[in-house]
Amino acid sequence: MTDSITEPDTTPMTQRQKIEALVGLLLGMFVAFLSSTVVSIALPQIIKDLHGTTDQYTWVVTATLLASTATTPIWGKFSDLMSKKLLVQISLSVFTLGSILAGMSQSAGALIGFRALQGIGLGGLQALVIIVIASMFSPRERGRYQGPIAAVMSIATVGGPLLGGVITDTSWLGWRWTFYVCVPLAIIALVVIQRTLNVPTIRKANVSIDYLGATLIAGGVIVLLIWVTLAGKSFPWASGESYLLAALGVVLLVLAVLAEAKLLNPFLPGFLKVNDPIIPLHLFRDRTTTLATLASIAVGVALFGSAVFLGQYFQLGRGYSPTVSGLLTLPMVGGSLIFSTISGALITKFGRWKNFLIAGAALMTVGFALLSTVTGHTNMWLIALYLFVLGTGMGMVMQNLVLPVQNAVPAENLGVATSTVTFFRSLGGAAGVSVLGAVLSTHVADLTISGLTALGHSLVGSLGIQGAKEAVESCGTMLKAGIAGNLSPDCAAVQQTAFGDGVPTIFLIAAVMGALALVAILFIKEVQLKTLTPLEEQQRAAEAMAGLEPEESPEVVAAQGRGEPTS
Known part of the structure; x- marks a missing residue:
């Protein structure tokens, strides 16, 4: 580690400062996730007011996804080269600027461009918050903070659509406030981070x-x-x-x-x-990093891909409103929150992580497999149970998957290693949404054709052959155009049945991806989590090179007192 340097103007943070800084970072993360979910419910009204097209509707979402995914590894690399605090502030500022401009948009094209700017800031927040938390706490300590991270993600995921619905339906606010609402929170996060965060920059010289x-x-x-x-x-x-x-x-x-x-x-x-590469290929010589990356891709495809279509199942397959659909995901959110907190605390206590990741991946796979059996008439309490199983697995594997990688890499590569895992998970999610969407579209189309054919047979008796033919053709035209509000009861039933029976196919594919993640995790070699922060690790290495006896950290002394291994 002789080629690493630490910024000289920094002093170690106290535990109180770390917790205060963590609050600011989690607020920044909350803003990032809220921005993605609060807008989704308002998109139909936004596109209508801006006179946009169906393709532009898709690009309002895709622009942010593309920008955030593509820039994640770049932000991660920069965090190994310059001040992490400054980068968090820059990413928050870029995101805030993008939010303000998006709210002021006068055309769909301008909105798409400003959403891409939001995505650049979002990519930084997704990567940097996890990296900074890893810089403040040792790998073993980080487990206990998985609960708050999961809580932030869960509240933003469920609360975003609810808040977006209220804002959109409130006449004196309107959809523009789905963008503006994140701005005050981002400014508060900036102030808290400026006053509390003091993380040293451990980087290579001559980069x-x-x-x-x-x-x-x-x-x-x-x-x-x-x-x-x-x-x-x-x-x-x-x-x-x-x-x-x-x-x-x-x-x-x-x-x-x-x-x-x-x-x-x-x-x-x-x-x-x-x-000095953005993604150093030598990282993948380490089996832990390679397998964790493969598992992250599979988890991304399974979780992000299927989450989009869970809402379609509830709304189009079961006929619930967007607000109620969001509430119906609470069992999944609750399972994730509870078991991310429990597993994180146990990981911190014992310093072991593999069994929790294995159990999480297994439960995630089982949860998706159970959801693949549902139809448009499955009892909702049974679906709630399946979602709780899925959420339990998500909570145990989602955030903890990066721990083995952070534990395996040297301090100066912490940022790029963390962002690489995050990047591939986001990439898997982005690809999953598109590919699984194509699969769903084809399957629902086949089911719709079958339903229309059956509908024609049922109408022959009352309308005659020609009348039934005309009714089915009209139904098919409206379904193809997506004019759901004008569908006849029979035609609407065809659409609902097609989605109710078609979406579970996506969950079956997600179950396969979950199984692949489980296999990758099984082959990761478990190494007990370190008890030193990256700065302490660097100082220990410097003392060893100088021939000094390194001073044990309180965690190591306590572990030795309990007779536990410390490496």
Whole structure:
């Protein structure tokens, strides 16, 4: 660690300062997650008022997703090069600016651009909050803070749509306040972080910014996400446009790998040569990082992909309102909150994590498998039980999956390693939403055709063959156009049945992804969590190199007193 340096103007934070800073960081995280959920319920009204199209409706969501996913590893790398506190403040400021401008938008196109700006700030918040928490607390300590993190995510996930509905339906507020509502919270978070956060920057000396790697990684990810978002909707999967986008994305990512491996350096001018990669490939020589990354991709596909369609099941498959649909997810949220808190506390107590991750992945898989058996008529109490099982697994695996990686990497690579796991989880989620959406669309279309055919047979007796044919054709036209409000009762029943029986197919695919995550976790070698913060770890290494006897931390002394291993 001789090539690492620590900013000289920092002093260690007290436990009280750490807790105060944690409050500011969690408020920033809450703002980030709330911004994604509070807008969703208002989107139909937003697009209507701005005279947008159906494609623009999709891009209002996709723009933020693309920007946040593509920039996550870049923010993570910067956190290993410069002040983490400054980066958190910059990301919060970018997000706040994007929110204000989005609320002032006068056209759908402008809104999409400002949502992308929001996404850049959001990508920083997603990565940096976890990185800063990892810098303040040792790997073993972090477990006890998984509960508050899960609580923030859960409240934002459930509360966002409810708050968005109230704001949109309140005449003197309107949909623009779904963007403005996050601004005061972001400003409060900025003030708290400025006054309390004092995390040292542990970085390598003589570093340079990897502009080429950042450009290629962001470009490749954005192109591939655009491909999976548009394919099957704007153009067929098997089409020239589809092949071109897929090939371009793959080429950019292959070039990114070559650049990060420094194989392109001999062919590049000096300012583009890669000396300090955005994602150092040597991280993947460590089995823990590689397997945790694979598990994160699978978890991202399963959780983020299926969460979107859970709302469709309740609304389109069972006929509940958006507000009630949000409330129906409370068993899942409750299970996640309770068991993330319990598992985190036990991980801190025993310093062991693998059994909790295995149990979490297994329960997540079982929960999805159970949900794959539901239909449009399954008892809601039974569905609530299935969701609680799923939430229990989510709580045990979602946040804790990054712990083994943070425990395995040296202090100067903490940021990039953490953001890499976060990045691949987000990438899996983004791809999952699009791919699973395409699967659902095809399956629901097949079920709708079957339903319309059966509907025609049932109408023949009363309307005659020609009347039944006309009724079914009209029904099919309205279903295709999405004019749900004008559907006849028979036609509406076809649509509801199609979604009620079609969405569970998505949960079956999610169960398979959960099983893949479980297999990856099983092969991760468990190493007891460290009891030193990154700064203490660096100081211990410096003392060892100087030939001094390192001073034991209170946690290590206590562990030795209990006869527990400390490494």
